[in-house]
Amino acid sequence: MEPFVRHVGKAAALPRENVDTDQIIPKQFLKGIERTGLGPALFYDWRYDPDGTPNPAFELNRPEAQGASVLIAGANFGCGSSREHAAWALRDAGFRAVLAPSFADIFFANCCQNSLLPVRLEPREIDELFRRAANAAGQYVVTIDLAAQRVEDGHGFTTRFEIDPYRREMLLRGLDEIGRTLLEEPRIAAYERRRAIGLPTRA
Amino acid sequence: MTVRTLFQKVWDAHVVHRLAEGPVVLYVDLHLVHEVTSPQAFEGLRLAGRKVRRPDLTLATVDHNVPTGDRLRPIDDPIAARQLAALATNTRQFGVEMFDLGSPNQGIVHVIGPELGATQPGMVIVCGDSHTSTHGAFGALAFGIGTSEVEHVLATQCLVMSKPKTLEAHWIGRLPTGVTAKDLVLDFIGRIGTAGATGHVIEYTGEAIRDLSMEQRMTVCNMSIEAGARAGMIGPDDTTFAYLAGRPRAPAGAAWAAAVESWRGLATDPGATYDSRVTIDASTIAPQVTWGTSPGMVTEITGRVPDPADLATEAERSAASRALVYMDLAPGTPLQGLRIDRVFLGSCTNGRIGDLRAAARVVRGRRVAPTVQAMVVPGSMQVKVAAEREGLDRVFRDAGFEWRNAGCSMCLGMNADVLQSGERCASTSNRNFEGRQGRGGRTHLMSPEMAAAAAIAGCLVDVRGWSLADLPVPLELAS
Numbered sequence: 001m002e003p004f005v006r007h008v009g010k011a012a013a014l015p016r017e018n019v020d021t022d023q024i025i026p027k028q029f030l031k032g033i034e035r036t037g038l039g040p041a042l043f044y045d046w047r048y049d050p051d052g053t054p055n056p057a058f059e060l061n062r063p064e065a066q067g068a069s070v071l072i073a074g075a076n077f078g079c080g081s082s083r084e085h086a087a088w089a090l091r092d093a094g095f096r097a098v099l100a101p102s103f104a105d106i107f108f109a110n111c112c113q114n115s116l117l118p119v120r121l122e123p124r125e126i127d128e129l130f131r132r133a134a135n136a137a138g139q140y141v142v143t144i145d146l147a148a149q150r151v152e153d154g155h156g157f158t159t160r161f162e163i164d165p166y167r168r169e170m171l172l173r174g175l176d177e178i179g180r181t182l183l184e185e186p187r188i189a190a191y192e193r194r195r196a197i198g199l200p201t202r203a
Numbered sequence: 204m205t206v207r208t209l210f211q212k213v214w215d216a217h218v219v220h221r222l223a224e225g226p227v228v229l230y231v232d233l234h235l236v237h238e239v240t241s242p243q244a245f246e247g248l249r250l251a252g253r254k255v256r257r258p259d260l261t262l263a264t265v266d267h268n269v270p271t272g273d274r275l276r277p278i279d280d281p282i283a284a285r286q287l288a289a290l291a292t293n294t295r296q297f298g299v300e301m302f303d304l305g306s307p308n309q310g311i312v313h314v315i316g317p318e319l320g321a322t323q324p325g326m327v328i329v330c331g332d333s334h335t336s337t338h339g340a341f342g343a344l345a346f347g348i349g350t351s352e353v354e355h356v357l358a359t360q361c362l363v364m365s366k367p368k369t370l371e372a373h374w375i376g377r378l379p380t381g382v383t384a385k386d387l388v389l390d391f392i393g394r395i396g397t398a399g400a401t402g403h404v405i406e407y408t409g410e411a412i413r414d415l416s417m418e419q420r421m422t423v424c425n426m427s428i429e430a431g432a433r434a435g436m437i438g439p440d441d442t443t444f445a446y447l448a449g450r451p452r453a454p455a456g457a458a459w460a461a462a463v464e465s466w467r468g469l470a471t472d473p474g475a476t477y478d479s480r481v482t483i484d485a486s487t488i489a490p491q492v493t494w495g496t497s498p499g500m501v502t503e504i505t506g507r508v509p510d511p512a513d514l515a516t517e518a519e520r521s522a523a524s525r526a527l528v529y530m531d532l533a534p535g536t537p538l539q540g541l542r543i544d545r546v547f548l549g550s551c552t553n554g555r556i557g558d559l560r561a562a563a564r565v566v567r568g569r570r571v572a573p574t575v576q577a578m579v580v581p582g583s584m585q586v587k588v589a590a591e592r593e594g595l596d597r598v599f600r601d602a603g604f605e606w607r608n609a610g611c612s613m614c615l616g617m618n619a620d621v622l623q624s625g626e627r628c629a630s631t632s633n634r635n636f637e638g639r640q641g642r643g644g645r646t647h648l649m650s651p652e653m654a655a656a657a658a659i660a661g662c663l664v665d666v667r668g669w670s671l672a673d674l675p676v677p678l679e680l681a682s
């Protein structure tokens with residue numbers, strides 16, 4: 001996994017709550033067998049009208065959202081389906097971080113597996129970011145520093161965020177989690193021996 | 204010995220090791236796999252030169268992407284066919300058992316685990332699918348994971364996890380006649396909201412839960428994720444053991460007695476506490492119907508579409524306004540009488556034999572309204588065969604329903620079973636998100652009984668008070 005230490009990038013606002021993963025990437029794009037190439041499918045049904053033309057009213061289609069790598073969103077972002085395609089599509093479309101008051105659990109875990117940093121901030125902080133992004137008219141740049149656990153915009157907005165130390169470490173160092181867990185192989189094998197009686201077997 | 208909850212007992216029993224940073228390495232007893240969220244995981248193993256650590260604890264099926272029409276015809280959609288073929292190749296190469304389209308055991312992953320008896324109390328069960336919470340009905344800790352985690356479990360048979368919090372959802376009293384498990388859980392989601400249980404594992408308790416059959420308990424646990432919880436659990440009891448006894452992969456003989464003995468010990472100890480608790484009076488619940496684009500946008504069938512202006516926060520108001528535009532509904536519209544175009548009976552929420560029986564009792568002797576296209580998609584081929592043995596297929600066909608093969612079908616519309624834009628559907632599935640059943644489609648979630656009644660009436664209707672037919676006499680008894 002690519003490490004995430006610090007990211008400076010343009011922020012785009014999606015001030016909606018309960019954005020579900022069916023919206024982030026609709027089902028017709030789940031038939032593939034690759035992790036890549038999903039960026040064009042991101043928010044497909046919101047981004048494009050049924051005839052395939054871009055919907056100018058959609059927040060991320062506005063000129064000021066172009067080239068953004070940080071998404072600011074409403075509460076419970078990423079709810080619903082477990083499809084990791086949602087995180088892959090955001091990454092593929094150039095996003096490196098999502099800032100929201102809260103995330104659905106599975107989506108949060110999926111982001112961390114893909115070096116897409118999910119940052120939980122207070123609802124009033126997210127509201128403040130929405131305001132600042134709107135006022136900056138497409139020039140709103142934020143810095144997300146995972147090492148220091150801070151988000152700032154260089155114009156007075158600065159805050160600290162919490163993240164579980166394990167996730168932080170994995171992201172900072174870009175570690176392969178499977179490789180990390182395989183180091184525990186002797187313990188896993190010992191556990192299996194200990195529980196041999198209770199372990200189910202195939203009938 | 205300290206008192207512990209059901210969740211705590213299952214969690215403790217699966218901790219392989221506690222990492223210095225806080226989370227634990229948690230052992231997985233059963234890993235269910237399907238075609239949509241696994242190809243990238245197998246590919247990852249291949250690239251890293253890794254193998255599946257415990258193929259014997261891994262079970263695969265095809266469900267999300269399969270056609271539900273004629274199984275003898277080749278699959279029309281070449282991309283879907285490629286994904287199905289990838290699962291066949293992957294499972295063969297890595298030594299994992301798979302049920303393909305020709306298997307009598309094929310079906311929705313959350314239907315086949317329990318019906319095979321592979322899902323058992325006290326297990327940790329994972330699957331690359333958010334409705335894995337279904338299996339919690341057996342007192343298992345079961346939750347959905349992403350594809351990277353699927354790869355992780357394939358390679359290590361473990362997951363790295365921080366301990367979630369617990370929430371007890373407790374019902375006092377009993378459900379009124381004509382009110383189902385689906386109504387109970389939709390009402391619950393309406394109360395706590397779609398993020399109400401985020402970060403928590405729910406334990407469902409109380410008399411109204413104890414009264415439920417295993418299939419109904421699965422309906423409740425299935426929808427835990429719609430309340431934001433990765434997992435929902437119900438303490439195993441005699442209902443659980445009676446369901447599992449004699450199933451092909453359940454323990455047998457002396458092992459059965461020993462298993463039941465140990466499963467009995469899983470119940471939450473008296474005095475054990477949860478991080479939070481919700482209490483609901485079951486006797487006040489009425490049949491539920493969703494009116495919006497999130498499962499929490501739900502009310503009683505006798506109710507009306509709410510006015511967004513009456514909602515508490517700006518976020519709720521704007522979400523509700525958006526939802527009403529999408530659903531083409533005006534505030535104050537009574538839900539009863541709302542015309543529908545389609546009916547979908549199926550999914551991992553309500554695609555089991557008990558669901559089909561309940562719907563058949565509403566349907567038998569009646570006819571689907573001429574303006575409605577209705578379909579029944581059994582949750583598994585075993586459910587389909589059982590239903591046909593009981594003559595339920597005739598009941599549905601005679602009434603004008605289509606009778607399909609097993610799969611996820613119009614629950615998510617990955618195959619050809621989709622709503623057309625603007626169509627309104629009474630659905631027994633679990634998500635009414637925008638476009639879920641087809642772009643521009645409008646989904647109203649409800650119980651199988653309510654969906655069946657809607658098919659007959661041609662509109663949303665209160666099934667309470669409808670006369671229910673007897674089920675047909677099963678074929679082997681009739682002949």
Ligand code: SF4
Nearest residue numbers: 334550551611614615
């Ligand atoms: S039936 Fe629907 S919710 Fe259940 S596993 Fe299939 S797609 Fe998912």
